[in-house]
Amino acid sequence: MAMGLSELYRDLFGLTDEPLIQRLTQLGEIRRLKKGHALYREGERPAKVGFLVQGLLRGYFLDAGGRDITDCFAFEHGAPANASIVLGEPASINVEALEDSQVLELPIVPLLELMEEWPQLYRLYSAFLQKALKCHWEVKAAMYQYDAMDRYQWFLRAYPGLHHRVSGKHIASFLGMTQVTLSRLRRILRESGQLQIAQGE
Known part of the structure; x- marks a missing residue:
């Protein structure tokens, strides 16, 4: 190297x-x-x-x-x-x-x-x-204080760019939701034009 x-x-x-x-x-x-x-x-x-x-x-x-x-x-x-x-x-x-x-x-x-x-x-x-x-306290707080949509938007802000590198399966398990739920949240954000805003792009 x-x-x-x-x-x-x-x-x-x-x-x-x-x-x-x-x-x-x-x-x-x-x-x-x-x-x-x-x-x-x-x-x-x-x-x-x-x-x-x-x-x-x-x-x-x-x-x-x-x-x-x-x-x-x-x-x-x-x-x-x-x-x-x-x-x-x-x-x-x-x-x-x-x-x-x-x-x-x-x-x-x-x-x-x-x-x-x-x-x-x-x-x-x-x-x-x-x-x-x-970091672990922030994750714990997000799991207990946020609903599914807020948890995913928090993930996009806290881990910028990681959604391009990590599978939906792993993101869903990290956020305590199913892949079906994660796909639905992504579709809602994409169709409302909020996905880029949530990602900070």
């Missing part, structure tokens, strides 16, 4: 401490994932923590009836590509690549040791956790 690991740490995380960047460069590696590849499986204990460099990932779980429920998407440059909140714990969801993707991976044990040595690294991880918690 065109960007080296040291430049990637500066670009993704805004790091400026050269000794820290050097240590991370020694530990990190870029993993390339083919579309459909499972990065994590629920119940497995991952040895590495990942950050999205390029592509699109989906987190999902199976409900009591065995239905595939989309929990989250990772699509922004630098987004954590993890399956659990606490480093080293078993994955609470499955994570798969929806497109050919690239993930920056760091081994968890040495990374935890670096956090003890460099407080700025711990603060960075805490910031990631806060952002992830905020």
Whole structure:
């Protein structure tokens, strides 16, 4: 890839401490994932923590009836590509690549040791956790406070452009509705001329 690991740490995380960047460069590696590849499986204990460099990932779980429920998407440059909140714990969801993707991976044990040595690294991880918690609260609020149409319009605003990259099946399961309902909402917005407005285009 065109960007080296040291430049990637500066670009993704805004790091400026050269000794820290050097240590991370020694530990990190870029993993390339083919579309459909499972990065994590629920119940497995991952040895590495990942950050999205390029592509699109989906987190999902199976409900009591065995239905595939989309929990989250990772699509922004630098987004954590993890399956659990606490480093080293078993994955609470499955994570798969929806497109050919690239993930920056760091081994968890040495990374935890670096956090003890460099407080700025711990603060960075805490910031990631806060952002992830905020995102999940926003999703939860949308699920409980909005009707189906409002949920879909919220999705278009909160995840701009993602409706072109993600199947209706996955969007519908993420928003807690059937594909039939999602198709009906799309038709209503399209026929009323509101679809582009809702997408912010």
